[in-house]
Amino acid sequence: MKRFIVVIALMIALTLLVGISPRFTGANSQKFIQGPEVLASANQDGGDLRCEPSAAIFKDTILVAWNDSYGGRNGSSTGTAVGWSISRDRGKTFQFGGYLPLAQKDFVPAAADSRLAVDREGNFFLEILSWQEKSHHIQLYSMEKNNPGKWRKLPDPVVYDRSKGEEYLDKPAMSVSDSRVSIVYTEKRQSSGATISFILSKDRGKTWSKPVRLSADSNRVRTGSAVIINDNEIMAAWTEGDSEIWFARSRDGGKSFSVATQAYRLKRPFTPPKAYRMALGQMANISNDISLASVNNPSGGALYYFSFVEGTEKGSDVLLVSYDAKTEKWSAPIPLSKGEAGAVKIFPSMAIIGRSPALLYYKRNDASSTITDVYLSILSEGEHFESLKLNTVSSDWATTKGDKKYAPIQRIFGDYITLASDGNILVAAWTDGREGAPRIYARVIEIR
DSSP states (O other): OHHHHHHHHHHHHHHHHHHHSSEEEOTTOOEEEEOOOEESOOOTTOOSOEEEEEEEEETTEEEEEEEETHHHHTTOTTSOEEEEEEESSTTSOOEEEEEESOOBTTBOSOOEEEEEEEOTTSOEEEEEEEEOSSEEEEEEEEEOTTSTTOOEEOOOSEEEEGGGTEEEEEEEEEEEETTEEEEEEEEEETTSOEEEEEEEESSTTSSOOOOEEOSOSSSOOEEEEEEEEETTEEEEEEEETTTEEEEEEESSTTSOOOOOEEEEEOSSOOOOOTTOOBGGGOOOOOOOOOEEEEEEOTTSSEEEEEEEEEEOSSSEEEEEEEEETTTTEEOOOEESOSSOTTOEEEEEEEEEETTEEEEEEEEESOTTOOEEEEEEEEEETTTEEEEEEOOSSOEETTTOOOOTTTOTTSBTTOSOOEEEEETTEEEEEEEEOTTSSOEEEEEEEEEO
């Protein structure tokens, strides 16, 4: 009897210890272990505004980049440059690296919309959008695995000459696979509406194909694009208007694409959450970016995951749909929310862990509140999501200030955050307002 009591006591003690440790066990008995929350944007000379983080991870090396109103203090009419930092100890500490683009004669440190990616060998790539006075540029930088912490500028994939009636470039997204780098972006010319275009490099960004227009030739609003390379296939997706999700697929490595097709129409558009705003009284527009991920089916072909936001009666929810490239069939949408009719979820970013999609997003339990948290959800068997709160201190978006002087048109919390993975490790990067000013935090989650 005494031995039985001792065994029971040990089991209870073990249960309590597991319960208070930073982990949870999902439906497949996987342990999710969180590393420390770390301020990635600790640059002392940075601007008051820091938002829109991107991230990439390879083994113990993590890179994070973000919009920083340092650019506005140094000549950027759009208000920001891109700051970046590096961790060499799997997210325990970050070292600030600097700002891009570098200031040159007639070229100011103006940049936004950074995207980070890494190839299988551990070479990192950074794409940024730079709006100069007379031209717009999509720029690409590489950080070779044998030279960590040092960026090498590659030829600009796209340059827009505004004197020729080329109005703007916006919202680029990038995917890297082996020596291939693909970029999709929104472009606007005076003679047409916004279009989604695609370019490809087969030599790690040294040379580029001519742009391929993916969207139809019509005067529509198009933005929030994403792209992913899967073997010889390339999938691109974007939003049209405020309610439509579109895609185009290449089966020949990007030489040609299928006719753009509507994949999903939102049952209800979503509205900006309370206190989501630009500084200095601008309209609080909000982007419904698409996030893409893919896995290979055991039976052949790729399975593509799409995530985006749909409005609900009182708030918004993240939807996950999949497309089987072999059968060309779509799954029914899987909502993140179950029994959370009044919740708000926005800005999903997706990565693959094992064979499961993982989603990072902002969440509010009540649409009337401005208190915001950051959550991770991983799809398990039976279309069930296991969810984990990543931030220990909530952000009040109503009291978080931006940079009215140097970045008057930049949204205080930007319009995206980023989740990246390598093997059984995830890294999440988000904009955090716990101290009343937008800063970039990162956290590593290990799955065992």
